[in-house]
Amino acid sequence: MEERVLEWDYEIEGKDFRNAGKVSSKVKEIMKELGFDPDFVRGVAIASYEAEMNVVCHAEKGTLHFAILPETLRIVVQDKGPGIPDIDLAMQEGYSTAPLEIREMGFGAGMGLPNMKKNTDELDISSTVGEGTVVEMLIRTPPSKERSE
Amino acid sequence: MKLAKIIEELALTVETAQGRLDREVKGGYVSDLLSDVMANSREGDVWVTIQGHPNIVAVATLRDLAGIILANGRKPDTETVQRADEEKIPLLCTSLPTFEVVGRLSRLGINSQG
Numbered sequence: 001m002e003e004r005v006l007e008w009d010y011e012i013e014g015k016d017f018r019n020a021g022k023v024s025s026k027v028k029e030i031m032k033e034l035g036f037d038p039d040f041v042r043g044v045a046i047a048s049y050e051a052e053m054n055v056v057c058h059a060e061k062g063t064l065h066f067a068i069l070p071e072t073l074r075i076v077v078q079d080k081g082p083g084i085p086d087i088d089l090a091m092q093e094g095y096s097t098a099p100l101e102i103r104e105m106g107f108g109a110g111m112g113l114p115n116m117k118k119n120t121d122e123l124d125i126s127s128t129v130g131e132g133t134v135v136e137m138l139i140r141t142p143p144s145k146e147r148s149e
Numbered sequence: 150m151k152l153a154k155i156i157e158e159l160a161l162t163v164e165t166a167q168g169r170l171d172r173e174v175k176g177g178y179v180s181d182l183l184s185d186v187m188a189n190s191r192e193g194d195v196w197v198t199i200q201g202h203p204n205i206v207a208v209a210t211l212r213d214l215a216g217i218i219l220a221n222g223r224k225p226d227t228e229t230v231q232r233a234d235e236e237k238i239p240l241l242c243t244s245l246p247t248f249e250v251v252g253r254l255s256r257l258g259i260n261s262q263g
Contacts, residue, residue: 018228021207028211038192038213045211046187053183106200111184118188 007067051077083129161241176262191262
């Protein structure tokens, strides 16, 4: 593959549980079509899904930017929302601020950010309370797997 | 084991299966927390849950699960069935309690892949 950057941008609506997960399904589909290893694709799908669901569960709206760089995948999820007052606390497994009705759906288990961390090589979160959050994830593409294009 | 065999043995109600009944079930996973399923289920697992809302289909699709069993008499939302149909995720129901479903799956040789 040439040193070409492929990129896509999607919008995510807050509280739109009907369409939740669709953006991550698109990311997964693109990777599958480009011939990435299925296990690698599933890992990326976890990270993407958790970031997408954070916007759906907590924010007003957001965007997901997905880019395939020569050796890395980059996913940036940016939202307009309440922000995260204490990122270290939010990173703790089991910690969640999700309201009861969202927890009853099986969300808000406090596993979202830890799941993102486990499935990415770099996770960077910046947040301003009352304005929103930016989550940037970098995932190195597996070197051994040649993609068929 | 093929999904069709599991449906027969456990007398599951098929909500939608879109010709995926011959799919090989490699193992099973149980949880009602979606992030837990995202993190810990394995490709080819049959997933036993009591969550019936449409987001279960997204999780099953993203994780390449073999199918979803709604236990304890839970019924899926209409939209869940529609989504499962579109995404070709077999969606099955039973009045058996979750514990019993898992016990029976295990006796059939379906176990955790983890």
